[in-house]
Amino acid sequence: MPISIPKASASVSEQVEFASPLAGAGEASGGGWRLSDESATSKLLVYESFEPDGEAEWHLGVGFGAATTAGDGSLVCGVRPGEWLLLGGSPPSAPDMSGVVTVDMTHGLGMFRLAGPAATDVLAAVCSIDTTEAMFPDGAVCGASVARVACTLVRNDVAGERSYLILSQRSSGRYLFDAVRDAGVR
């Protein structure tokens, strides 16, 4: 089930304008692909409980390498063993688990979406991950280098269309956006 990620989140103040790391870049598109800035989406990092009983995984529904949509609409991504990134949702919805460490990464990560039938080809110019259907299906999550920036890559198709979320540390966001856009221009 494709999801759309709501942009509002509690950590984004209502009075003050949120400055996206991709400000000025924003949107781009080419033959069969589109890039769109989704940096304002709330991003909550959740660690598994210190009691090693897999409780967090049980609550969050997915393990490392996979993403799923939670009841509140947030996209729960298993970004590392025992670590999840909750994208969207309102408010940032750490499941009711006392004793788990959470860190708000909304401001720390840039995020944009690469979508369209040619998205996979664009990605193949900048990333060595095998994105064939069997190896990187909808809902797949991995860490990878994209144009030499350490990124989290999430396959997140929208309405049946190929679509990837690319997350990087905020300070590299603008460079990365430009690099991926350039990769789409041949």
Next chain:
Amino acid sequence: MSPQRLPARPGEVIDRDRALAFTWNGRAVSGLAGDTIASALAAGGCRVFSRSMKYHRPRGILTADYWDPNTLLQVGEEPNVRAGHRLLEAGMAVSAQNAWPSVRWDAKVLTNLGGRALSAGFYYKTFMRPRWLWPAYEKVLARFAPGGVIDAGSAPRRHDKRYAHPDVVVAGGGPAGLAAAVAAARAGAGVLLVEHEHALGGHLRWGTKHERSIAAALADAAQVAGVEILTDATVTGRWEDNWLAIVERGGAGGPERLIKARAKVLVVAAGLIERPYVFAGNDRPGVMLSQGARRLLNLWAVRPGSRAVVWSANTAGDAAAADLEAAGVAVEHVDARAGCTVAAAQGRRGGLEQVVLSDGTRLEADLLVTAAGWTAPTSLLNMAGVRPRYDPAAARFFPAEPDVPEAGTVLSTGGISGDGSLDELVGHGEATGRLAAARAATLAHRLQVATAWAAPVDGREPPEAPDERTPLGRDPHPELYRSSTDGIVDLSEDVSSRDLRHGAAEGFDSVELVKRWTTATMGSAQGKLETVNTVAVLADATDSTISEVGTTTWRPPFAPVTLGALAGRMFEPVRISSLHDLHVAAGMTPIQAGQWIRPEHYGDPAAEVRNVRTNVGIIDVSPLGKLDIQGPDAADLLSLLYVNKWRRLAAGAVRYGVMCAEDGVILDDGVTGRLGEDHYLMSTTSSGSGAMEVWIQNWLQTEHPDWRVRVTPVTDAYTSINVAGPRSRTLLERLVDDVDLGPEAFKYMQVRRGTVAGVAGCVMWRIGFTGELSYELHVPAGFGPHVWQALLAAGADLGVAPFGLEAQRIMRLEKGHFIVGQDTDALTKAPTAGLERLIKLDKPDFCGRPELQWALDGEPGAEDPEALPRLVAVQPTDPAYVPPEACQIVVAGSDGNERIIGRITSSRFSPTLERSICLAQVEAAHAAPEGTLTIVGTDGRRRSALIIAHHAHFDPEGERLRV
């Protein structure tokens, strides 16, 4: 206009309706679409394409393909273009490379007269004396460098690159490769077929009508089966786990593109390369290999000569004779299988007029075609660990059985594997393709099972596919390498068989040694034409067999690749803070600090310093490393990482700490604040932040996996702004409501969380790198620009202004704070920096503890502690003299010679003190306060300087911090 162009021929690849005009050595000439540069020139009657490297002998077409060593030409800005391969384009400016003044009249041919003194390695044997003359000789030798001309000023081009993950890559689009690709694709594999030439079909393309029709049918089948086909592309290298480099040349001289492919199975179907024969005069224009002659004739309708001797040891040579005869060329067919060989090719002015056979027969000819046998280009197999093995009966090397565990993923078919009828070759190719597809399916299954994010796998692993191929046979072939005479073995390097024999006699008796001595096989074809002949000549010279001599190592790339293609798009990430655009608007002078682009200053760093010391300044310190540390065992982690103590740090307090590596060398420093019971925010140096993240994870995961603590890098989550100066509190009070900033409520070295300019969740710590009252604000980065602008707006009347990195460096030096990596180096242990009191040896463990204990307590037998360096603050006697950083500090030794005892590590002119100030590392024996040092300037002048008592040049008591 094209005297050698024949009437239309079946199978020709030229378009007779499209003439292309170009220039050859400045002269206007023309060719046809579909021509290569070489075929167009040959059609126009050109026989001499180049001059040889050492002797400047005239050279003509040998193979009429990519590997032709004699037709490397300059095309416009591009040197060393393979004219036998590169398609002709209108307007090309083509010229010969290794000739002066012209390729027909080459003055350097004189080196030929100096003649045989210029044998291989001659330069090692002369020019030793007199020594002073050698540089002049060297300049002359350099003039003889071969090759084309590169214009270092030519504009760079854009070369795309991409990754691919095919199931099967087939290297070679001849009959066997095509059949393999089709069969693999039909079996369900994703197949990438890579063909070196401009069209599929391999040697069938210049073969009979039947052969051409088979080629066309296979090519059609490949299209239908969904094979991805790349022509004019080469698999240039193969590394572990079938990591392949594929270069797409794209036909014309366009930018090459590199594909990096992780193939599950590689099928090597590179065919065979025809081998030249070594005899006197074998490098004369007019001496050609059978494939070269047939290609010229059948692909481009070019008559390679008018009167030919075809000396043939195999069916390919026989076919060349037949083709020539059919095209109206007078042919004398000499059968090598009957035992007759070519002894010499002769003629005037380097041309060919007469062929001398081993039985003494002399035949008039302007074309000598040889068909002496084949070389299997096994280099991709060799890169997979498969050794070539010589078969004397077939007179060529074959791949020996695979001897590496993963070799089941590298298969070969076609001429490399053996001989057979066209049906047999195609059959072998098909079976190889099926096997490749089956093995690829197994690997795909395993890969999918093993990969965390792959789709769930249906079913069990496919059963191991057996290799059911019928091995190809090996046709007997006479061993023909060198005649009774000596000739050129390596045409691109001008190495003769006599050079090789003499080399062996001089002790270079293994193939690797003789290769290095003579440079044989080191030229443009990298041994594809030369290696086996080199081995054969050496075997002969050393009374051994070809098998015993063995072959040299084939090294990547299989075909040369432009630096542009290898470089591709150069990804050089940079990092910018959320305030970057504001800095640009404010007129910053940027500086690169690692990956970060930061403001060095906004015009006048000295003014920025004065403003901070008198009013208030703000600086963007976002690159400062920041780590969020949470969990009950967080204090244990801090105690382990830092040399000082952390367990009793109160909530709301910050502390400075130093980290050392296990050898006691200073690794990083910074402050860490306790935000809550189990919650800390650690800062690291900007340059060290990445390494520190890994360092900490290493300790946690490998030494203390049981500790309950989570460490999250949050460098980019916060925009970090240091508000510094006597008026900083006043400024902040205007923007902060929920934190009492009063001097008693919020003391030096404390931390608070609160709201700044309406932005909640800011961390403020009161610290003072600049030496002034200052607050470091860590603001959620998306709101960084808002807070920065709010500070500037709210403080306008206070004189607030941004300051850059340079002002900060000046102020930290005024305060005597060292910078890890500048004032310390790879051997600086903590005591050198005066950190003795920070190190707490009563902790049972922390990183580097043993070394620091020995450094502090003294180690029996260790070096004199007085010889170890100390960090000291230094002021030159001349206050206007700023010694450049890294200037050396010396003392006069007892022998009258000066000895280096240290160096200036940091230096600036202090606008505050209006004098030069420094930090320096000096041997402890000379580091006492009030001591005088001698600094050697970069100009060589000696200047004196005074060591001051405290590292801080300014406000050593820190009174300005504690207001």
Next chain:
Amino acid sequence: MLLVPCPHCGPRNSADLTLVGESESRPDPSATTPVEWRAYLYEEHNPAGWTRETWYCRLGCGRFFVTERHRGQNRFRNPPLGAPDESARRR
């Protein structure tokens, strides 16, 4: 480009990981001797054969793990595409 068997991600390009070094046990820092400590700091087995190594999955899962590699032939004891091991799957 060698494929490294990351126990969490699966096979990954070696460029995505960092070889930390030979896996060594750390002497007790409060009881060690200079000779023992500096052997720990500096000495290597450095065999042209099998050795236990620590790797860091830098671009992937961020985990440190220990594996065995043959430094002569540059291959792993548990080759990433060798026989399947269903238990390696962590989903």
Next chain:
Amino acid sequence: MARRGTGGAEVQPGRRRRPRYPARYSAAALLLRGKRPWPPIWRSGDLRDSYDVVIVGGGVHGLATAYYLASNWGITNVAVLDKGYLGGGGSGRNTAIVRSNYLTPDGVAFYDRSVQLYERLAVDLNLNVMFSRRGHLTLAHSDGALRTMRWRAEVNKHQGVDSEVIGPAEIKRLVPALDVTGAPRYPILGALHHPPGGIIRHDAVVWGYARAAAALGVEMHQNTEVLDIATSGGSGSDGKGPGGRVTGVRTNRGDVSAPVVVNCTAGWASLIAAMAGLRLPISTHPLQAAVTEPVKMFLPAVVVSGSLHVYVSQTDRGELVFGAAVDPLATYDTGGSLAFAEELSGHVLQLMPGLGRMRLLRQWSGLCDMTPDYSPIIGPTPVDGFHCDVGWGTYGFKAAPVAGEQLAACIASGETPDLIEPFTLSRFAEGRLVGEKGAAAVGH
């Protein structure tokens, strides 16, 4: 007096012995000889069962050590053993750069001696090693790098070595192909210019030492692999290790006894040392190099960029020869990598954007024995009679003459010469590492 380590051989220091060649090389001899081949430059014979000194490794270090033992000290009963062919390891795979612009006074003095020996090597060995003193530029792309360059320049000058920091305009004058506009991601802010640096024909150095040593009576044995080192009295259970004494070697061609065994290997140093029961502070990494097709001369100096991990020079054959930093992956496999060629090309084009049309012709790897402080290990070891000349990382070729000369002195005299004292194995256990990391890391 019989000295330690020579097995009682008579040692006469101070008097240089000149090799007596079967045929001296010269231009006149070349013309006179015409088409006749020259006599062999070394001879192979039977491996004897005893030598005064056995040198393991027939590369430039082993051969230089043998030559100086024979010529400077009269110790000629020496066998050089190599498991392959002479000069087949690092000696034939390096990028043949010679320089002395190191960072520490010890390092500068050591390498400066080597450059001095190189300068007259062609005459000393009667074989032209083609030392091309064309100047050596180490580019700085950051303030920090510029500071390190100045550090090196100032130490060099103090030691009498010609080095100077120069600015972009002067760099452009020396090497017009470099982009000094400041536009690239790695702008060229300055450079350490070292005029005495240059390139040399590496194989010729190997052959020159081999020919000269052979002419003095040293035996060269190729295809002779050392399988074990015989020791007695060591602390290990097998009699090996510290405290023991070396007695000889076991090879694939039989046992050889010798009171002195010298480990002159690169890439296999740890394995040879392990045969004597020693663990070294060495990790073996491949270092890759590559060569392009030839073009007419356009690059008059050696150009190095530490930040970009690349060094490049143009040979007198017109090829560009490139090298890089060591591969971070420790392995004995010399298969090389594509990533190397990609990075290298990218970095070269950052420096010289006009070279995109040049073609890479061949790439290869050699093995580098890396020590923690980027400095070699030379001299005696805790096993008596077992000497090391190893750990040469990426800087071994340029040091071969001085290492051979000083190690020969060390073996013959039983005393460690001042020039190699900073580089003995004991520095690690004693915690006094050498501070060369900054200059040697990628400082070719």
